[in-house]
Amino acid sequence: xxxxxxxxxxxxxxxxxxxxxxxxxxxxxxxxxxxxxxxxxxxxxxxxxxxxxxxxxxxxxxxxxxxxxxxxxxxxxxxxxxxxxxxxxxxxxxxxxxxxxxxxxxxxxxxxxxxxxxxxxxxxxxxxxxxxxxxxxxxxxxxxxxxxxxxxxxxxxxxxxxxxxxxxxxxxxxxxxxxxxxxxxxxxxxxxxxxxxxxxxxxxxxxxxxxxxxxxxxxxxxxxxxxxxxxxxxxxxxxxxxxxxxxxxxxxxxxxxxxxxxxxxxxxxxxxxxxxxxxxxxxxxxxxxxxxxxxxxxxxxxxxxxxxxxxxxxxxxxxx
Amino acid sequence: xxxxxxxxxxxxxxxxxxxxxxxxxxxxxxxxxxxxxxxxxxxxxxxxxxxxxxxxxxxxxxxxxxxxxxxxxxxxxxxxxxxxxxxxxxxxxxxxxxxxxxxxxxxxxxxxxxxxxxxxxxxxxxxxxxxxxxxxxxxxxxxxxxxxxxxxxxxxxxxxxxxxxxxxxxxxxxxxxxxxxxxxxxxxxxxxxxxxxxxxxxxxxxxxxxxxxxxxxxxxxxxxxxxxxxxxxxxxxxxxxxxxxxxxxxxxxxxxxxxxxxxxxxxxxxxxxxxxxxxxxxxxxxxxxxxxxxxxxxxxxxxxxxxxxxxxxxxxxxxxxxxxxxxxxxxxxxxxxxxxxxxxxxxxxxxxxxxxxxxxxxxxxxxxxxxxxxxxx
Ligand SMILES: Nc1ncnc2c1ncn2[C@@H]1O[C@H](COP(=O)(O)OP(=O)(O)OP(=O)(O)O)[C@@H](O)[C@H]1O
Ligand SMILES: [Mg+2]
Numbered sequence: 046x047x048x049x050x051x052x053x054x055x056x057x058x059x060x061x062x063x064x065x066x067x068x069x070x071x072x073x074x075x076x077x078x079x080x081x082x083x084x085x086x087x088x089x090x091x092x093x094x095x096x097x098x099x100x101x102x103x104x105x106x107x108x109x110x111x112x113x114x115x116x117x118x119x120x121x122x123x124x125x126x127x128x129x130x131x132x133x134x135x136x137x138x139x140x141x142x143x144x145x146x147x148x149x150x151x152x153x154x155x156x157x158x159x160x161x162x163x164x165x166x167x168x169x170x171x172x173x174x175x176x177x178x179x180x181x182x183x184x185x186x187x188x189x190x191x192x193x194x195x196x197x198x199x200x201x202x203x204x205x206x207x208x209x210x211x212x213x214x215x216x217x218x219x220x221x222x223x224x225x226x227x228x229x230x231x232x233x234x235x236x237x238x239x240x241x242x243x244x245x246x247x248x249x250x251x252x253x254x255x256x257x258x259x260x261x262x263x264x265x266x267x268x269x270x271x272x273x274x275x276x277x278x279x280x281x282x283x284x285x286x287x288x289x290x291x292x293x294x295x296x297x298x299x300x301x302x303x304x305x306x307x308x309x310x311x312x313x314x315x316x317x318x319x320x321x322x323x324x325x326x327x328x329x330x331x332x333x334x335x336x337x338x339x340x341x342x343x344x345x346x347x348x349x350x351x352x353x354x355x356x357x358x359x360x361x362x363x364x365x
Numbered sequence: 366x367x368x369x370x371x372x373x374x375x376x377x378x379x380x381x382x383x384x385x386x387x388x389x390x391x392x393x394x395x396x397x398x399x400x401x402x403x404x405x406x407x408x409x410x411x412x413x414x415x416x417x418x419x420x421x422x423x424x425x426x427x428x429x430x431x432x433x434x435x436x437x438x439x440x441x442x443x444x445x446x447x448x449x450x451x452x453x454x455x456x457x458x459x460x461x462x463x464x465x466x467x468x469x470x471x472x473x474x475x476x477x478x479x480x481x482x483x484x485x486x487x488x489x490x491x492x493x494x495x496x497x498x499x500x501x502x503x504x505x506x507x508x509x510x511x512x513x514x515x516x517x518x519x520x521x522x523x524x525x526x527x528x529x530x531x532x533x534x535x536x537x538x539x540x541x542x543x544x545x546x547x548x549x550x551x552x553x554x555x556x557x558x559x560x561x562x563x564x565x566x567x568x569x570x571x572x573x574x575x576x577x578x579x580x581x582x583x584x585x586x587x588x589x590x591x592x593x594x595x596x597x598x599x600x601x602x603x604x605x606x607x608x609x610x611x612x613x614x615x616x617x618x619x620x621x622x623x624x625x626x627x628x629x630x631x632x633x634x635x636x637x638x639x640x641x642x643x644x645x646x647x648x649x650x651x652x653x654x655x656x657x658x659x660x661x662x663x664x665x666x667x668x669x670x671x672x673x674x675x676x677x678x679x680x681x682x683x684x685x686x687x688x689x690x691x692x693x694x695x696x697x698x699x700x701x702x703x704x705x706x707x708x709x710x711x712x713x714x715x716x717x718x719x720x721x722x723x724x725x726x727x728x729x730x731x732x733x734x735x736x737x738x739x740x741x742x
Binding site: 102135145150 | 586740
């Protein structure tokens with residue numbers, strides 16, 4: 046663990062209530078300089094709410110939030126110069142040109158006139174938009190828009206970057222490129238917060254915070270989290286019909302958990318050897334065809350399913 | 366500070382430049398409203414549909430009826446043959462006024478007695494009904510005095526010169542023809558400016574909230590006052606242009622004179638716009654969607670019009686209501702508009718209105734700025 050001098054964000058006992066609804070419930074974590082911290086969780090888990098609180102856009106109901114040494118709850122303006130933020134919804138002006146958007150935000154961040162030109166050129170090359178400076182932003186494809194938004198969030202050279210689902214709805218190729226950029230930032234010492242519900246992206250993070258229904262269900266590096274499910278074993282089952290197989294397996298002795306992943310089932314069992322023999326026989330006897338059944342390595346998605354229990358509604362990931 | 370405001374203004378300018386429809390929306394509807402309202406808004410009553418039931422058929426009754434048909438106020442559209450028939454016409458809203466001349470109308474007059482003239486009026490629209498009754502009264506009074514004069518003339522030709530009477534000499538100042546458009550057209554300038562500015566300002570900020578750009582702006586170090594000025598200064602300029610356009614259009618189209626000093630009107634308009642911008646801003650701090658903003662705008666605009674004296678005289682309102690009107694900036698602006706348009710009054714007379722608008726405008730703007738927070742809570 047890095048020492049305290051390198052902590053760039055510290056959250057302690059954070060609670061956020063909207064009326065009587067608790068969207069974030071006693072969340073605590075720290076982030077270290079240059080680290081990529083992933084926020085994982087299904088819809089409504091509270092990822093965006095946490096990020097907005099860290100950016101000073103929402104006031105915490107309880108708890109302390111220190112970002113770049115500033116107490117955000119007390120002094121939300123104090124963090125503005127230290128942070129860059131990309132909201133979940135694309136929020137640059139669609140009716141402005143690429144360069145106009147960049148000049149506007151450089152102006153709002155008070156980037157010195159002498160260097161603003163260079164910064165804007167850098168943002169354009171980061172987004173790969175050379176030659177498109179005068180395109181209307183609204184006409185750009187999804188991947189370009191996201192990279193432009195990233196470039197925009199970096200104009201004032203923040204030391205902490207908050208990216209709220211930056212790759213949602215973007216094609217896989219652009220997602221890859223985007224993650225290369227994120228790794229580039231982290232290499233330069235920028236702390237990057239990134240929320241996602243793509244489980245494969247979680248593997249690119251240094252550390253992960255798994256959230257569900259406003260609570261942190263687990264925290265750690267991807268290998269650490271995978272290790273959490275090593276108790277028992279995970280099997281991949283291909284069956285026909287899938288729904289019936291799921292129903293049967295969920296109630297069977299020796300089966301801890303069964304869930305649909307793409308067009309197959311992930312089945313967590315207490316004892317792999319026994320299950321490999323008994324389960325196919327049992328399924329066949331109830332009229333379900335078992336095409337294949339084999340042990341697999343747990344993915345982060347499995348970790349999530351296990352940790353969040355049956356509440357989990359995670360979709361997507363590598364099998365989609 | 367000025368750097369950020371400059372960038373906000375530049376951005377607003379570029380957005381308006383891109384959006385042809387927006388420019389159209391800002392300038393054309395107010396002009397159309399102006400012309401439509403200018404024609405439609407009138408207190409006067411002309412061409413009241415009228416039925417006459419003449420049960421007397423005397424020379425006198427025919428003379429009476431002819432006075433109704435001759436003056437443009439009443440259109441005699443039906444000559445029912447019975448009281449029931451006339452009642453049916455009123456029930457079905459075919460006519461507004463029914464005049465019934467009883468048998469012996471002429472006979473009573475000839476005997477030198479009082480002859481009743483029965484007038485039935487559809488009171489649904491009380492304003493029209495009252496005015497129509499008033500006109501009927503005037504016609505009957507004139508008929509009576511003419512008949513009296515004629516009667517005396519015939520009976521006592523020698524006393525004719527001795528009939529005493531008082532005659533009113535009308536001298537309406539500032540609006541010699543008592544044209545109600547002269548009253549409404551200046552008032553419309555204020556009403557249209559208020560409506561446009563409140564809506565446009567609240568919509569513009571709420572729209573940024575809706576599409577998410579506001580959130581992106583909020584994470585920058587911009588100060589609330591910088592954002593607000595960047596957002597409202599363009600609408601202030603727009604408001605001035607619009608008032609000028611609507612005022613000139615009103616003056617030329619409806620022939621209403623502008624007798625005052627344009628600079629006095631400019632000052633009044635500027636002070637008034639500050640309060641209108643503040644209302645729009647206040648709405649935008651509480652609303653999440655443009656529909657909400659529209660509804661809230663309506664919530665402010667309706668009492669603002671009603672209590673301003675735009676159509677209903679403030680002096681006729683209950684005392685408590687009259688107190689409330691002092692909080693309505695439009696009330697003062699209308700005095701400035703009517704004063705500069707029709708009377709040519711200057712600051713020497715209008716300064717209390719200016720001071721009131723300045724106080725209200727600054728207070729409302731301060732409240733809006735204080736309420737506007739860089740927070741999504
Ligand atoms: N301003 C608000 N007022 C009331 N409830 C809110 C508000 N913002 C968020 N919520 C609620 O808080 C919960 C958490 O929302 P949040 O947006 O943080 O989830 P998320 O993890 O980002 O989900 P998603 O993957 O859909 O973006 C949701 O149930 C949401 O409806
Ligand atoms: Mg979210």
